[in-house]
Amino acid sequence: MHGEYKVPGGKLVVADLEVVDGRLADVRISGDFFLEPAEALADITAALTGLDAGAAAAEITAALSAGLPEGTALVGFSIDSIAIAVRRALGVARTWRDFEWQIVDTGPVSPAMHLALDDVLARAVAAGTRPPTLRFWQWDRPAIIIGNFQSLKNEVDMEACRRHGVTVVRRVTGGGAMFVEPGSTITYSLYAPGELVEGMDFAASYAFLDNWVLQALNEVGIEAYYKPLNDIASPKGKIGGAAQKRYGSGAVLHHATMAYDMDGAKMEQVLRIGREKISDKGIASAAKRVDPVRSQTGLSREEVTARMIGTFTRLNGGAEGSVSAAEWQAAEALVEEKFGTEAWLAHVP
Template sequence: MADTGGQAMHGEYKVIGGKLVVADLSVTDGRLADVRISGDFFLEPDEALGDITAALEGMAATADAVTLAAAIRRALRPDAMLMGFSPEAVAIAVRRALGVARSWRDYEWQVLDGIQTPAMHLALDDVLAREVAAGRRGPTLRFWQWDRPAIIIGNFQSVQNEVDMAACARLGVQVVRRVTGGGAMFVEPGSTITWSLYAPADLVADMDFGASYAFLDAWALKALNDMGIDAVYKPLNDIASSRGKIGGAAQKRYAGGAVLHHVTMAYDMDADKMMQVLRIGREKLSDKGIASAAKRVDPVRSQTGLERAEVMARMKATFTDLHGGSDGQVTPAELAAAEELAATKFTTDGWLHRLP
């Protein structure tokens, strides 16, 4: 970080579900100077704001977010109460002022959409994330369209514990394993809304896993709220409403610098069929907001009254309004790489039954 000779630098960070934190500062001899922290947060006692700025004054401009947050924590008086923000939030605002922490608008996003087989969707996730990590593709949002019913189990789940394979064969439901952790998903064409974000690691570099989930889902929550759904983020990885769980997210971090973050939400799901193919306990059923086997799980359809295509169109519009983005497409090389990966990994028994 070069010295700014007293020139003011400005950074902002909006805490997901919290308040705005603003950092104004300069850099002199490689150190933070003239630090001012402001925002619409709550802080008691008033003098604690001085503790925060004093902790930052003179810190190395190259300090990472963990170091900055730790310095703030050490400096805060014991009775300090931070409401709507945290030392980590202040650190992110400082690093944004320094130009070393990124925000959504620092990138040119592409938005993709298309129908594929379940194995191809999983293969595309891996291929596109690696392309972003390698710098050959810009950050991307991709919506999935399903060509058949499927169960997608988490990377670390047991097939026999999660899936009734005989029922799947009888009902024509394909079973595949993804590269991310988390629980099993049952999908049918037209029943779910699924998307993936392939984001540079720099976008969430100063956040722990929990904060990154909330951060990467915030645009979707706004879209759902704007459509009349009382959607909220439920740690660690769920999107929920007063009627129960709407969807769940999963992540994978790639060497070289990319984050795969994908989400599946229930639009209008056949709970009876889901219970036949998935081995779901009572506790998990309750978590999904399913009162009986005969009930359809339709939190998005019932709460919006909108067709699935319209919901997706509004979600895309919200994303581009907030973060920018233009229509893109999978390149022939990416498609060929995904086809090979689907054939050699995601459709094989060895991968599916890596955990019996």
């Protein structure tokens, strides 16, 4: 049995093994990683040999942690990545290509409808009524989308929003506030089965789920890289940020917004971006925190999005899809019940 796992921004880990009487045997771990001392590779093999073939990722990592001598240095990989490679070899951890992805562009809709669609489509993937999906957003109006746990009054200048015609909504994921206008950003959501990130903590899954985006941006000339915990950045500054929610029913919602052509002056008026927020950025103006995609590519937003879709399908597969009538109806109801209500928006005043 053979399994591979490429650590985002790191090294390749390969597991070759057999199963004898329900337990791991003849285990070989290899790859282009660095390991000190080199003799620790034998300790990794010993820790894995004899484990129950049905062991969960946590059991595998616990065995590896207990089996490695103190002070062992794993560079470019981790015990979690070894566990993922082992489980892929066993056929119990799945990769992008193991799923039939749909790619959806819903066109311009209201901010509250976008948030409702996120919840509806993620739950549909969890229920098995929809295949894993990549959805691109288009905005029908200027908006601020604040994180689930942010204070409305601390983050948003509501008077400035009224003056500029900016709608304010709250999403289900954490993270910071985003200011968007039609045509100003590239926003997408992934609705993925939990199996895709099994064995990964939140930090590792952010890098894993955004890796295809970094490749797409690299291909259009942006030196993009992942900046923990949830930023997509370049040497010229931050490009965008991601947020994530894991559903107990078995799905991951992962969405990201990247600035294409941001009106920084308006953003500073409608968002209360304090000095503490930008104190570690080495800049005097919040408007300079985001380096728009347009300035680094010279491509239209539509061209960049098309290139992103091309990279995704080349790496992971995918076919054009759509939102069903029943899903639209469920999302509309959710706007009325939750995302379009003052109670939800102000649940953290």
